[in-house]
Amino acid sequence: MDEALWCAAQPVTEESVAHLQSERITRQVYERSAVPMPTLPAPARKVRRGSTILWPYPRGSADVIDRANCADLFLRTHSEFRVVTEDGIGHGALARAGAAESLLLFCPFDAVLPRLSVTPDKLIAVDGRAVDAVASEMIVGFLMRAGLWPKPLRGGHFAQLPVIGRLRTRLVNGTGIALFKAAQMAHFRRHRRDLSDLSATLPRGRVGWNRVQVHAVSREWLTRGHTVVYRPFASSRGTGVSFLSPHDPRGRRRAVEEVLDAMGAAMADSYGRADPYPVTLSTFVESRRIDGHACELRIFVVADPATAAIRAIPGMVCLTRPPFGERAGVGAGLSASVNSVAVSGHRELPLSDPDVLSALGLSVDKLERLGRFAVLLWSRAIIAERAVTTMALPFAFGSVDFLVTDDGGVTPLEMNGANVGAQRAVHPLFLEAFGRAMRAALVQGLR
Numbered sequence: 001m002d003e004a005l006w007c008a009a010q011p012v013t014e015e016s017v018a019h020l021q022s023e024r025i026t027r028q029v030y031e032r033s034a035v036p037m038p039t040l041p042a043p044a045r046k047v048r049r050g051s052t053i054l055w056p057y058p059r060g061s062a063d064v065i066d067r068a069n070c071a072d073l074f075l076r077t078h079s080e081f082r083v084v085t086e087d088g089i090g091h092g093a094l095a096r097a098g099a100a101e102s103l104l105l106f107c108p109f110d111a112v113l114p115r116l117s118v119t120p121d122k123l124i125a126v127d128g129r130a131v132d133a134v135a136s137e138m139i140v141g142f143l144m145r146a147g148l149w150p151k152p153l154r155g156g157h158f159a160q161l162p163v164i165g166r167l168r169t170r171l172v173n174g175t176g177i178a179l180f181k182a183a184q185m186a187h188f189r190r191h192r193r194d195l196s197d198l199s200a201t202l203p204r205g206r207v208g209w210n211r212v213q214v215h216a217v218s219r220e221w222l223t224r225g226h227t228v229v230y231r232p233f234a235s236s237r238g239t240g241v242s243f244l245s246p247h248d249p250r251g252r253r254r255a256v257e258e259v260l261d262a263m264g265a266a267m268a269d270s271y272g273r274a275d276p277y278p279v280t281l282s283t284f285v286e287s288r289r290i291d292g293h294a295c296e297l298r299i300f301v302v303a304d305p306a307t308a309a310i311r312a313i314p315g316m317v318c319l320t321r322p323p324f325g326e327r328a329g330v331g332a333g334l335s336a337s338v339n340s341v342a343v344s345g346h347r348e349l350p351l352s353d354p355d356v357l358s359a360l361g362l363s364v365d366k367l368e369r370l371g372r373f374a375v376l377l378w379s380r381a382i383i384a385e386r387a388v389t390t391m392a393l394p395f396a397f398g399s400v401d402f403l404v405t406d407d408g409g410v411t412p413l414e415m416n417g418a419n420v421g422a423q424r425a426v427h428p429l430f431l432e433a434f435g436r437a438m439r440a441a442l443v444q445g446l447r
Helices: 003-009 023-032 063-077 086-090 109-115 139-145 181-190 192-198 211-223 252-271 354-360 364-389 432-445
Strands: 052-057 081-084 102-108 116-118 124-126 205-208 228-231 242-244 279-283 293-304 309-320 348-350 397-404 410-416
Touching: 003 063, 003 081, 003 102, 023 309, 023 364, 052 063, 052 109, 052 124, 063 081, 063 102, 063 432, 086 102, 086 109, 102 109, 109 116, 109 139, 116 139, 139 252, 181 192, 181 205, 181 279, 181 364, 181 410, 192 364, 192 410, 205 211, 211 228, 211 252, 211 279, 228 252, 242 252, 293 364, 293 432, 309 364, 354 364, 364 397, 364 410, 397 432
Parallel strands: 052 102, 081 102
Antiparallel strands: 116 124, 205 279, 228 242, 228 279, 293 309, 293 397, 309 348, 397 410
């Protein structure tokens, strides 16, 4: 690995369940889930000299390892790029770099945020140096919160997608659907027929464009006995996600106020600004339990440039504490047990392990169909975004998170874009697929 990337990835380590994944089941899902890419990839061409790539990552997260591995694969075939890390940016490396020098800026989001701007011709710039491509669409959330780029227009239709293709800097996975959970929920509803044989349960969804609207929706749903889930705009890794029970002992107005205050504080801690709006609200769906823990599963969706297809790769099952404990009425669902891959204190399980699938109530065939559904969701999102923006925004990889309910149904929770983490959880033989996909997407995005 490039020395600069290796140094950036060193401070963070995290145990992986990759070695516990089933190669046979992973390969079956990967091979049988393929759908053609919405457009064929651009023909291979030489990247022009003087190109600049911004490759941001969340500070302190093990996700930096995923990004470093992908960046290293890119550098193997594009050695003309020089890696500039946070330390180099802070010591004036960009000012000293020549216009014909190709740079890969590999640094935490928070380190690059105060240096971001948008040029008059709509290119993202770092310290005034124009950026040709960004390896994460989440950068747009930072631009919007900083007032450097407009937020999605306020409207009554919660399915509205934030159109971000107007930037001339190419954003890998540049579809706005990864930023806006409400748009994802509308996307799930439009394509729920593809889940008909999987017994889908879809929660209700609304948008609160301001505090008054959040209060109004909360009051309506809590009065009807619904538990409410709150998700801020353009956040990832669970930042600011909150739950409110109709049985909360606080007064409802006070409870909602405290949820919004805590959400704003979480956003400020992670992104530098306490701005969660527009907030997506949804009704709560209880998951099946494993060893008493609530759980959700992640299926990765990866572009395969060699066959011009998009494919699914089983990821992990995340174990979490039930948001309201074991109180009767919420969280009293079926609890299965996993022995073969149980690791004391570990919060992840390998999705493709047969015992884990059994605990979830999923067959291999059902997992395969779930993988195909995840691929279709991303494929159709790319098609829809390109129709709106008229731009062939490059796609590398993303994921879809699901819940499995006690009755064997499935609930799509959210779509994660190129900012997605935990790639190291997949079977090791499939790990390089992410790097190949990102390399092809970046080459498409460089002018």
